[in-house]
Amino acid sequence: MIRELAALTRRELLRLARNPQAIITSLLLPILYLILFGQAFNIGAFFAGQPGGQTALLLALRGAPTYFSYFSAGMTGFVAVTATLFIGANVIFDRLFGILKRTAASPATPTAIFGSRLIAGMVQPVGLAFLVIGLAVLLGHLGLSGLKVTAPFSLLGTAEVVLAVVIISAMFASLFLAIGFSIEQPQSYFAAVNAINLPVLLTSAALYPWGTMPAWFRDVASYNPVTLAVNVLRENLFQGASAYYPYGPGIYLLGLLAWALVMFVVATLLAGRALAPRD
Amino acid sequence: MTDPIVATDLVKVYSGKVRAVDGVSFSVHEGEMFGFLGPNGAGKTTTVQMLTGNLRLTGGSASVADLDVVRRSHDVKQRIGLVFQESTADPDLTGRENLELAAALFGVPLRTTRSTIDSLLERMQIGDAADRLVKTYSGGMRRRLELAVGIIHSPRVLFLDEPTLGLDPQGRAGFWRYVLELRKDRGMTVFVTTHYLDEADTYCDRIAIIDHGKVVATGTPSELKDRLGGDVVTVRLSNGGGAAVETVLQGLPGVASVTKFEDAYRVKVPKGEELIPRLVEACDRSGIRLAGVSLKRPSLDEVFLEFTGREYREDEGMTATDRAVRIGQVQQAFGRARR
Numbered sequence: 001m002i003r004e005l006a007a008l009t010r011r012e013l014l015r016l017a018r019n020p021q022a023i024i025t026s027l028l029l030p031i032l033y034l035i036l037f038g039q040a041f042n043i044g045a046f047f048a049g050q051p052g053g054q055t056a057l058l059l060a061l062r063g064a065p066t067y068f069s070y071f072s073a074g075m076t077g078f079v080a081v082t083a084t085l086f087i088g089a090n091v092i093f094d095r096l097f098g099i100l101k102r103t104a105a106s107p108a109t110p111t112a113i114f115g116s117r118l119i120a121g122m123v124q125p126v127g128l129a130f131l132v133i134g135l136a137v138l139l140g141h142l143g144l145s146g147l148k149v150t151a152p153f154s155l156l157g158t159a160e161v162v163l164a165v166v167i168i169s170a171m172f173a174s175l176f177l178a179i180g181f182s183i184e185q186p187q188s189y190f191a192a193v194n195a196i197n198l199p200v201l202l203t204s205a206a207l208y209p210w211g212t213m214p215a216w217f218r219d220v221a222s223y224n225p226v227t228l229a230v231n232v233l234r235e236n237l238f239q240g241a242s243a244y245y246p247y248g249p250g251i252y253l254l255g256l257l258a259w260a261l262v263m264f265v266v267a268t269l270l271a272g273r274a275l276a277p278r279d
Numbered sequence: 280m281t282d283p284i285v286a287t288d289l290v291k292v293y294s295g296k297v298r299a300v301d302g303v304s305f306s307v308h309e310g311e312m313f314g315f316l317g318p319n320g321a322g323k324t325t326t327v328q329m330l331t332g333n334l335r336l337t338g339g340s341a342s343v344a345d346l347d348v349v350r351r352s353h354d355v356k357q358r359i360g361l362v363f364q365e366s367t368a369d370p371d372l373t374g375r376e377n378l379e380l381a382a383a384l385f386g387v388p389l390r391t392t393r394s395t396i397d398s399l400l401e402r403m404q405i406g407d408a409a410d411r412l413v414k415t416y417s418g419g420m421r422r423r424l425e426l427a428v429g430i431i432h433s434p435r436v437l438f439l440d441e442p443t444l445g446l447d448p449q450g451r452a453g454f455w456r457y458v459l460e461l462r463k464d465r466g467m468t469v470f471v472t473t474h475y476l477d478e479a480d481t482y483c484d485r486i487a488i489i490d491h492g493k494v495v496a497t498g499t500p501s502e503l504k505d506r507l508g509g510d511v512v513t514v515r516l517s518n519g520g521g522a523a524v525e526t527v528l529q530g531l532p533g534v535a536s537v538t539k540f541e542d543a544y545r546v547k548v549p550k551g552e553e554l555i556p557r558l559v560e561a562c563d564r565s566g567i568r569l570a571g572v573s574l575k576r577p578s579l580d581e582v583f584l585e586f587t588g589r590e591y592r593e594d595e596g597m598t599a600t601d602r603a604v605r606i607g608q609v610q611q612a613f614g615r616a617r618r
């Protein structure tokens with residue numbers, strides 16, 4: 001089982017390494033957001049100089065010092081979605097190429113086949129998430145708007161951030177694998193993915209300042225997995241931010257884990273069905 | 280020990296409509312090279328996929344390597360090798376990496392993995408290309424790689440689904456040479472489907488002819504040909520013919536039978552070359568105008584005609600071969616786009 005999983009994961013990673021286009025395209029989006037959108041979209045300017053402006057800004061951004069800081073933490077949740085999109089498509093292409101059929105005809109268990117794709121599928125979003133954090137911090141040092149990490153370093157906080165990134169990546173990787181294993185046509189896959197992708201991002205707190213959302217929207221956004229992950233990041237990155245959140249990062253992590261488990265179970269079932277003897 | 284492959288009344292109905300396999304029974308003996316011969320769409324791939332635990336059975340049962348293919352499909356996969364009709368090697372991996380993956384999945388002992396792979400690569404003559412991506416391989420190289428992948432764990436039973444499809448005659452002969460060698464060395468039982476009559480005739484110990492999902496004849500190639508009762512002389516007439524023609528033909532010495540087939544008569548006779556001069560003479564005398572006479576030694580073509588009442592045909596519609604070709608085109612297009 002371990003050997004199967006290792007061998008299949010190696011195959012996925014080799015393929016990823018040999019098709020760098022996928023990596024490059026998934027890099028492009030967050031970079032453009034950081035150096036264009038994040039630079040131009042400066043909410044802080046509206047509050048500056050007004051009486052009580054700073055307090056209002058902190059309230060709107062839930063304790064983040066600048067909108068860019070708030071938004072770049074959101075981008076890490078964002079890339080977990082965009083960088084996992086393609087892994088379900090790989091399943092579809094592998095089916096088209098007969099590779100899935102060959103793997104299903106081997107004694108490899110469906111768990112190993114699914115697991116290898118999940119593990120390999122998380123490498124890119126996790127790497128990208130930390131790249132986004134690094135780049136966002138770097139931009140601040142280049143005289144542009146940048147991510148200001150105001151909280152002091154803590155081991156627990158770092159662990160929580162890493163966990164949040166890993167779990168949100170696993171959740172979306174499972175989701176897109178589930179779709180990939182149950183759909184046969186690439187076109188239908190991309191249609192389904194688009195139908196999920198944007199609504200998920202647009203109902204999350206990844207981009208919008210919390211303080212400007214209507215109450216009903218906040219209710220929806222609170223349960224969004226991207227919001228849950230982003231909450232963990234923001235509470236840990238910004239000094240005093242916890243005062244603006246009803247729960248500590250641990251609770252959000254649990255919520256995120258619940259989402260991930262549901263997706264994982266659904267995806268393993270669908271993968272198992274797709275790999276069982278055909279009808 | 281029971282036979283390594285026993286199929287009993289296998290039935291496959293796709294989507295409740297297409298009856299692809301319709302009550303097929305046969306058994307393959309230990310160490311045999313068993314040919315499953317039939318035209319496009321006959322149900323060969325469907326049968327292979329059921330026997331290898333990859334396709335659900337609509338009816339019947341089968342055991343392969345002493346295991347029930349339905350209840351023990353996972354263990355069946357461990358004991359057999361399967362070469363698909365279409366190319367299924369991973370184009371983004373090298374030949375060696377494809378073999379390494381297969382070795383891990385089929386549980387080849389770690390100690391011997393490297394030497395097994397090296398010797399297979401050499402034997403299949405892909406040693407030089409072992410570290411090249413498979414998408415740069417020629418069709419023949421891919422086929423040989425697929426065969427290497429199929430036998431990496433020294434399976435007891437090897438299934439080959441149209442292994443020589445798309446190869447030139449040289450490639451086909453070469454491929455068969457590997458299979459024969461392997462069988463000799465390892466005593467494997469081989470189940471091979473083909474729609475090349477000559478391949479079945481030359482290389483198989485025993486064959487089953489399948490048509491429209493039914494096995495119409497089983498036996499060694501020479502048994503099947505013997506059942507034809509000798510040569511077949513085909514007589515074509517320039518003016519329709521009629522009952523008189525049959526009487527004349529029947530009356531010739533040595534003639535075993537006369538059957539009308541489309542606009543011709545098939546005359547079975549032990550020695551065709553001796554019949555022809557007399558036949559021409561007799562027709563001349565009776566005023567029957569001949570358009571042509573041809574002599575055929577018994578071949579599997581004749582066998583097929585005999586058992587199905589039709590010429591060896593290629594069915595219409597999208598067959599597995601078409602799909603394989605289509606997939607090949609898609610792969611090529613992707614390969615090009617990727618490079």
Ligand SMILES: Nc1ncnc2c1ncn2[C@@H]1O[C@H](COP(=O)(O)OP(=O)(O)OP(=O)(O)O)[C@@H](O)[C@H]1O
Pocket residue numbers: 293294297298299317318319320321322323324325326364441474596597598599600601
């Ligand atoms: N998944 C499927 N759904 C519906 N019909 C199918 C399916 N697969 C095969 N068939 C049909 O079942 C019949 C037998 O197909 P099969 O692939 O077993 O034939 P074959 O003998 O292998 O042909 P070929 O020589 O072309 O490979 C054909 O009529 C085919 O169109």
Ligand SMILES: [Mg+2]
Pocket residue numbers: 323324325364440441599600
């Ligand atoms: Mg076929």
